[in-house]
Amino acid sequence: MNNNERSAQERAALDELSELDAEGHDRTLAPGLMIALGLFSACYALFHLAVLNFWSIDEWVYRVLHVNLGAVIAFIGVKAWRGERGTRVPVPDWLLVVTAIGCSAYIIANLDQLIMRTGVITTTGDFICGALGTLVVLEFARRVSGLVLPIIALVFVSYIFIGPWLPGILRHSGFQADNFFSFLYSQEAIFGMTVAASSRYLILFVAFAVFLKASGAGQYFMRLALALFGATRGGPGKVSVFSGLLFGSVSGSAVANVVASGTFTIPMMRRVGYPRESAGAVEAASSSGGQLAPPVMGAGAFIMAEITGIPYSEIILAAALPCLLFYIAIFLTVDRQALRLGLHGIPRAELPGFRELARDMFMLLPLLVLLYLLMSGYSIIAAGTWGLASTLLVMLCRELEFRSTVLALPLTLFVLLPLTGLQVNFAGAIATLLSAGMIVILTVIRGRIKQLPKALRSMAALIYSGMGESSRKSLQLISVMACAGIVVGVLGLTGLGGRFSSLLLTVAGNSQELAFLLAMIISIVLGMGMPTTAAYAIAAAVVAPALQQMGVSALAAHMFVFYCAVISAITPPVAIAAFAGAAIAGGKPWPTSLRAMRFGIAAFVLPFMFYTSPEILLLGHWLDTLHVFGTALVAIYFIAVAGEGQLNGNAHILERCLAALAAILLLWSSLYTDIAGLGLAAGLIAWSRRRVAPPLKAT
Template sequence: MADMAQTEGRQVQEAADLDAEGIDRNLPRGLATGLLIASALYAVFHLTVLNFWSIDEWVYRVIHVNMGAVLAFVGIRAWRGERGWVALPDLLLIAGAVWCSVYVAANLDMLIMRTGVMTTPLDFLCGVVGTIVVLEFARRVAGPVLPIIALVFVAYVFVGQWLPGILRHSGFETDNFFSFLYSQDAIFGMTVAASSRYIILFVAFAVFLEASGAGEYFMRLAMMLFGAARGGPGKVSVFSGLLFGTVSGSAVANVVASGTFTIPMMRRVGYPRENAGGIEAASSSGGQLAPPVMGAGAFIMAEITGIPYSEIVVAAILPCLLFYTAIYLTVDLEARRLGLHGIPRSELPKPRELAGDVFLLLPLAVLLYLLLSGYSIIAAGTWGLAATLLVLLCRELGFRSRVLALPLCLFVALPLTGMQVNFAGAIATAASAGLMLVLALVRGQATRLPGVLATMSRTTFTGLAETARKSLQLISVMACAGIVVGVLGLTGLGGRFSSVLLSAAGESQALAFILAMLISIVLGMGMPTTAAYAIAAAVVAPALQQMGVSALAAHLFVFYCAVISAITPPVAIAAFAGAAIAGGKPWPTSIKAMRYGIAAFVLPFMFYTSPEILLQGDWTETAHVFVTALVAIYLIAVAGEGQLFGRANPAERIVAAVAALLLLWSSLATDIAGLALAAILLGWAWHRSGRATAPLAGDRNHP
């Protein structure tokens, strides 16, 4: 038993290492405590600036990146085999990060006028040192892939004047280039703007939501709904991936969070190792497609495109439903093929128990209500975060979750009176906390209150420190992606790349989209979704928009590609994490993950051929497109798993795939043809299954 536990622990650690969030140093107690305090203060600084303290945007972004880098240089090893504490190179990098921050803050007015145009020697030095800090920050925390790509783009600035064809540019002065790079036009541009406003806030929300018990509730809810079904643990994995994934920007983190529970369950009922790891990888990666947070993707997309957040979230609803329906159907048909059963109902949570704990979802309810009511993303995230503290207090005091009905009513009702949302949120939080403390006194818990408040303080402190630690990867990659985006804008390569993509595709829009998908997936391999999306948005999305695709459809297309790059070989990091937990082989697991997530490779093409799926247009057309797409994804599952009223033969699977493609193309002619093929296939399969099970005439007289 102990050996099994050690093996499982090692597998989980191997999976977590694939997230490339760096390896923490074993620091002396005093330095480790100081790092925790600095990390918590870093998170508090962001929450304060976002809600109460107004400072210059450029200075804020510089502090956001450089102080995050300082935390990484102290707390994270420079390389895997490193021994010892903070070394001289780390101290130099820390000094460089601090100096750059002070220099920008002290010379802000002059820098705004002369950046990239009239560069002084100190401006140049700040640009070089700051760029080195960003590159090493990203390498240490997120791995070498993105820094290498960024260095290639930096090298292109210096050699591009000697390159042929579309790669040629007129050249740039070295000092002006690095001054430009370390400005709001590049490193501190739109990518860092998004991370500085949203990343800390929603990582904090995810950390405290998990601490409040919502993650456990998600898993229990999934178990109650799907655990007893055919192949139940696989379906639990699908549903829990949907719930866990929306608030996290890391596919691997999602796999580790839910896979440590779901994968052993799948193995227990008979799923092969690669299948179990593949199901978890596909469902956990797809969680970032789920509104309202979309792994922070919705906020970053709104920042980059200028499209209202609410429009992005609404547009993402139906594609997300189709994606998870496709995985569910595939898992169901596979369970039928493998003859897998569910978990006995006696081992599952009871509906009455879950109903009693439903108010544990108070933070999500507050977040959704404020977001959909039109309040700012920052206000919604802040008061959703405050609601997690109320849930924690409720649990520490030993109350049933129904006590949380009061804060829910206050968070909903007070803004309706016309009260400013931050004032309303503060009153709702303070009044609810005060009432719970009064109830504790009434129940004779006065002697427990000091211990409860001390526990709350420790939980809040550690949660803030953990927020900073979990944010470093996203902050570093967004800053490093700013280098790529800045070079594309400075050299005009982004526009020329769009022309190349269009000319390569010729008159074929389908080919253009296939090429765009391939390029986006390749750019995203080995990187977090947010960074993959930021780069693809700068490189690929403009080309699609030149073809007449709307900005919303183009950016959702590349966002889907960024998400599925986590399960696409050869660098399918989410699938490799699933394989590590399941003890399976990485490549077969990634192939299985692609099979389960095949809808994500097909659905994005509908954003152009059928924009109604994004709720763009008449509702009757949207309903028509959605229903035909549902039929299509069922046929895709049939083609993939070979199950249709029994085992389907190769010819039936080919017909199912053709019918699915016709329905997804979404024109009247292709819909009619696809539905006709589907009807013929279903009729034939029903007839065939009836013949296979009918008794022979000669057997009717025998028992």
């Protein structure tokens, strides 16, 4: 293949990835308009940081500006369709911009009256604002996240008008159009709990991810993964698993995670002999699962806390063990496949050294600050803000060419100053300013004063571009949260959510196992083709209440549907994360998605443990949790054995079936099933060793 053909294939793959990522295609505008858009985007991010930390405004007004100003950025900077040409913003998009700003101005000007009359007494202005504002949200979501969610939202909107003529549980008494749109464009629907979560946390943590990557921490993660696992059997696949765990938590898009790390890990896997479909599948499964990883969980933890009222700290602690089991399961499956295919690792001489990595360990300062403040009980916003501030210290250190050991003092200050009794924002500000001053003084002492102006200019440029990029990368999540609010609002207004729960319980009868299976299927189908956060928000409104009516705890029910929302990204026929992995690897989409399911099979099984063994969510005594976790570890090993057919050599079909049975028995986690599962597992291991046992010598 010549270079031109290879370049054409790479361009085609990038185009395919752009479609799968569904974050829209950026316009190439005239220079003046590009500068204005960049400035507006940076100010949009700074506006959020200001409101979250020290500028108090009305919650409804803040949410309206959060959605509508984001829509303005999308209508100016994102193409209305893929084939759009030209460098100008079309007139219809300017009309959408005016509409978004006009709806915001109407809410601000009539705030007090709207609070009193929303959904009850509707004026003509309320109706026009609600209808046009809903149109803005639908087009915003279509432009940056694709057609799936807007179509679902339109189906629910149409249900309001056709419901009086529908049969059975779908029938409702009807609603007036003006009252409905007034209700929809309120804090009961579009600006309700989903936008509440996105307005408080999304920009902050997307900015944290953007600046963390700019600081070089992302490269450090990859080097650490390479050093730990690169030389082992099938090493690049294990590097992909570990990097997926580290990278995936912050993003709410499985496809974005695949694109971010897969462009590096997939070529490595191909180099050592992974088939194309396997390389794409490993990356898809591990990148999708990153959203299960605390402390951010792809923004899912914040939304779950908003919907359920469960403290955020409880959610991330409950998510820790299932996430660990999921990644151990992928790791073991990758290892068994590497054994089956005879895959080796990367030569140790080509990998980073541990001594070098140890010298750079303080590049992880932002993550350490974030985790420390979160685990110490401080607010999510404070932890995210000062985690973000600490990324600037890492960037300054890098620009001045200091070793990361210089950052030991900032870490000490961030840990100790809050303990003095200072309010956390004051403590964070003091720690940041003292640390920056210390780095400047050290620059003078080392005779590098001439480097300082250049470093500061570079920092200013990085902050400006980083703020703009944070806004752009947040648009998809903001739009889908607003659009999901339409669905949640209709469910609440019509009572359809409760009636659907009753229907699910009726179909399942007295079988809780069947109810959970139906809930999983429905949640996965609802999530296909959508970002995880939107898929979870809808499933939480439709499916989770039915599980709670069966006596399942709110935490277990919502964690169940959240897992289903995550795995919808690797479930055919719309396995968007697997298709993205296939595009990078040059493999076939369907075989890649089927293999991704095989690698991520634990995510299809573990949610049922939330019902059979809630101790895995730390709901119970710690000895029970330890017991359940231990038996689950054995179970996922035998899941890998069953999937890859490797147990002290090639396992035949009966052994694989027995391995799967042992795994199921152990995951059920009762005394009798544990005894049966462990006995079967021990028997299988003993039997398999006959294949490798040396022959007895004749006497």
